[in-house]
Amino acid sequence: MATPDELFVWEGDWGLPSVNSDCLMLLAYAQFSGAPLKVHKVCNPWRSPGGSLPAMRTADKEALCRPSDIIIHLRKQKYNADFDLSADEAADSLAFVALVQQKLTPAAIYAEWVEPKNFVEVTRRWYAEHSGFPLGLFLPGRMRRRQLDKLRLLRGDAHLEASEELEKELYGEAMDCMDLLAQRLGRQKFFFGDSPSSLDAVVFGWLAPILKCKLPGGKLQRHLKSLENLHAFCSNILLLYFPQNGGAGDIRPAEAGELAPERRGKQILSALAALAAMLSYAALTGMLSVRHGGTPEPQRHRDHEDDDNEN
Numbered sequence: 001m002a003t004p005d006e007l008f009v010w011e012g013d014w015g016l017p018s019v020n021s022d023c024l025m026l027l028a029y030a031q032f033s034g035a036p037l038k039v040h041k042v043c044n045p046w047r048s049p050g051g052s053l054p055a056m057r058t059a060d061k062e063a064l065c066r067p068s069d070i071i072i073h074l075r076k077q078k079y080n081a082d083f084d085l086s087a088d089e090a091a092d093s094l095a096f097v098a099l100v101q102q103k104l105t106p107a108a109i110y111a112e113w114v115e116p117k118n119f120v121e122v123t124r125r126w127y128a129e130h131s132g133f134p135l136g137l138f139l140p141g142r143m144r145r146r147q148l149d150k151l152r153l154l155r156g157d158a159h160l161e162a163s164e165e166l167e168k169e170l171y172g173e174a175m176d177c178m179d180l181l182a183q184r185l186g187r188q189k190f191f192f193g194d195s196p197s198s199l200d201a202v203v204f205g206w207l208a209p210i211l212k213c214k215l216p217g218g219k220l221q222r223h224l225k226s227l228e229n230l231h232a233f234c235s236n237i238l239l240l241y242f243p244q245n246g247g248a249g250d251i252r253p254a255e256a257g258e259l260a261p262e263r264r265g266k267q268i269l270s271a272l273a274a275l276a277a278m279l280s281y282a283a284l285t286g287m288l289s290v291r292h293g294g295t296p297e298p299q300r301h302r303d304h305e306d307d308d309n310e311n
Helices: 021-033 067-076 087-114 116-131 135-155 164-185 198-212 219-226 228-241 260-285
Strands: 006-010 038-042 055-057 288-290 296-298
Touching (some): 006 021, 021 198, 021 228, 087 135, 087 164, 087 198, 164 228, 198 228
């Protein structure tokens, strides 16, 4: 039997197979196209090829770290969710994907990573708790800086910062985008009929966290829930393609035959190895200094340009 491609994604929560939008999009695309992937759900980017999430290790041991490269690879392997689209439908799909990237993506990033209350009470806490010590001490803050840089790039403003004015603008554009998506979807099951496409994967990837994550500032969630067809669209994909754990899981063939004690032992060994690696990294990068008495003293972590690229 041929070795399957391996997809590394962030763990799931809130009834989602992953908490990350790019990971959700790739998981959905794989399901829609029938790609037989071996999925690894992790909360340590260092456990993936290239040190970022999502990422793929192909059967030829090639590491792919950009979602677009992973999609291209799957299409080269004849797993194409857009195979049945007409030329007009393909053009329509590209236009709506661009709309999502320009109008919905910035608002979703802002809501999860930039809005102070949402970040402190939900996002930072989740990543800190699930990443564990010592990764959880600095990973959420570093991820936030990178997401803010991504938002600045999308908006073309190098000095962009959180503000009520910016929030109002971003959320207004996102709600307009949702309205257009709801209008395009209409009463159909998917955007182009009864079969899902890459557009469905992209829209699901960005809407599902908005729908499921209980952020203190829930303006986008309330608007999404008011659009019954988009609400049902997300719920149906979870039910049809991720039915495990009430729509929260996906197929993980590597673990299907493992006994619970074996799996638990592997998790413990992995955690110890990760801790040793992280402490070594911390010592090398100056995160820890040692007093004369030998007690480690935490210092402020400095971000580096060559750090891993989280999504």
